[in-house]
Amino acid sequence: MFERTVLPEGPRVISARLPGTRSLAVAAYVLAGSRTESRERSGVAHFMEHLTFKGTQAYPSTRAVSEAIEGIGGMSNAATDRESTVYWTRLPVREAERAVQVLAELTVRPLLRDEDIARERDIIVEEIRSYRDDPGQYVFNLFDEAFFGDSPLGWEIAGDEESVRSMPEAAIRDFWAAAYRPANIVVAVAGDISHDVAVDLVRGAFGTGNGVVPDFMAAPPGPVGPRFRLLHQKVAQAHLCLGVPALARDHPDTWTLELLTTILGDGSSSRLFLKVREDAGLAYDVHAFQTDLADCGTLQIYAGVDPGQMTEALAAILGELARLRDETVEPGELDKARAYAKGRLELRLEESRHLASWLGVQEALHDRVLTLDEALAALDAVTAADIRSLAGRLFREEVLTLAVIAPARRGRALDQSLRLP
Secondary structure (H helix, E strand, C coil), X not given: CCEEEECCCCCEXXXXXXXXXXXXXXXXXXXXXXXXXXXXXXXXXXXXXXXXXXXXCCCCCHHHHHHXXXXXXXXXXXXXXXXXXXXXXXXXXXXXXXXXXXXXXXXXXXXXXXXXXXXXHHHHHHHHHXXXXXXXXXXXXXXXXXXHCXXXXXXCCCCCHHHHHHCCHXXXXXXXXHHCCHHHEXXXXXXXXXXXXXXXXXXXXXXCCCCCCCXXXXXCCCCCCCCEXXXXXCCCCEEEEEEEECCCCCCCCHHHHHHHHHHHHCCCCCHHHHHHHHXXXXXXXXXXXXXXXXXXXXXXXXXXXXXXXXXXXXXXXXXXXXXHHHCCCCHHHHHHHHHHHHHHHHHHCCCHHHHHHHHHXXXXXXXXXXXXXXXXXXXXXXXXXXXXXXXXXXXXXXXXXXXXXXXXXXXXXXXXXXXXX
């Protein structure tokens, strides 16, 4: 399914050939994210991601950068996460050289001009404000603050207005000089080109240069803050995020958690969807998801509900957690969840961008890279007893954490309902 090469003092290259496809996806993962930051430099990784698109040596303006990809019908973007930053592009396979060149320009040859830094401060501040104006998204930031406390994992990835406005230009350039080295980058390629061609393109575009992967403090043993966070805003709908500590990346029970999450709240056949939405009519959107980092993880549940029905919605959600803890999943339900999880994975990995992401994330952050067949076999190996055992370890009353955004005077006593049946 894939081949990999580690270039001396250069990027790691991992690729999968898709014969006959007309699209090519390339993703460059820089091994640095918001988790490496201090409070004073909070948001520097995200700031750096923004600045790369303002101009590079070969493409000295935002317009030149965008036209290099969009001018041939392609697309590109970037995202900053806790432990990495990814730049990706998808375009016609005949433009493979251009795809690799543009990503190399963005990561190892940005201009980082003073005037671009000054202008981008206001843009990032507006981005932060947009997050805070979207309660369905901001509730997850509140959860992180409650769960991880005053630590890099509890801070917003983009930083806050104060840190963005006061960020010294030198701090941004120092971050780039230390973290954005060719040897700190993983390049993943998915499309109809050979691995040898991909390696040659990466070698020529990215060059060489060693760097040190930035260190970060250990995750606090969450939850460390108040287990209930309530923010009052002028909203018509209440937004709830309930979570528990889950599994660190590459934990042996990773695939058990995948199926547990599927059964609980992934898709319109999940228990939360059927119980909370279809049967009780308490929410339009209710779902479960997981996060995993090097040394910690969370399982979270989101629900958007009528402010007058928050207590009932929370009780229904907690009831489903208790059911997974106390009852063994029936064979038919497990088979359906397994088929759903496997099918979603198979379909997703037939698209070049998702395949590049699958390969790049694993190569950059995981202990090993799984083939699709290995992942499917891991899902097949999960038993109902495994799921119940894991649920019993995860769903404990003393670790429940709840973040809520609700209208004024609503939800003040909701923490009294934060109890498992």
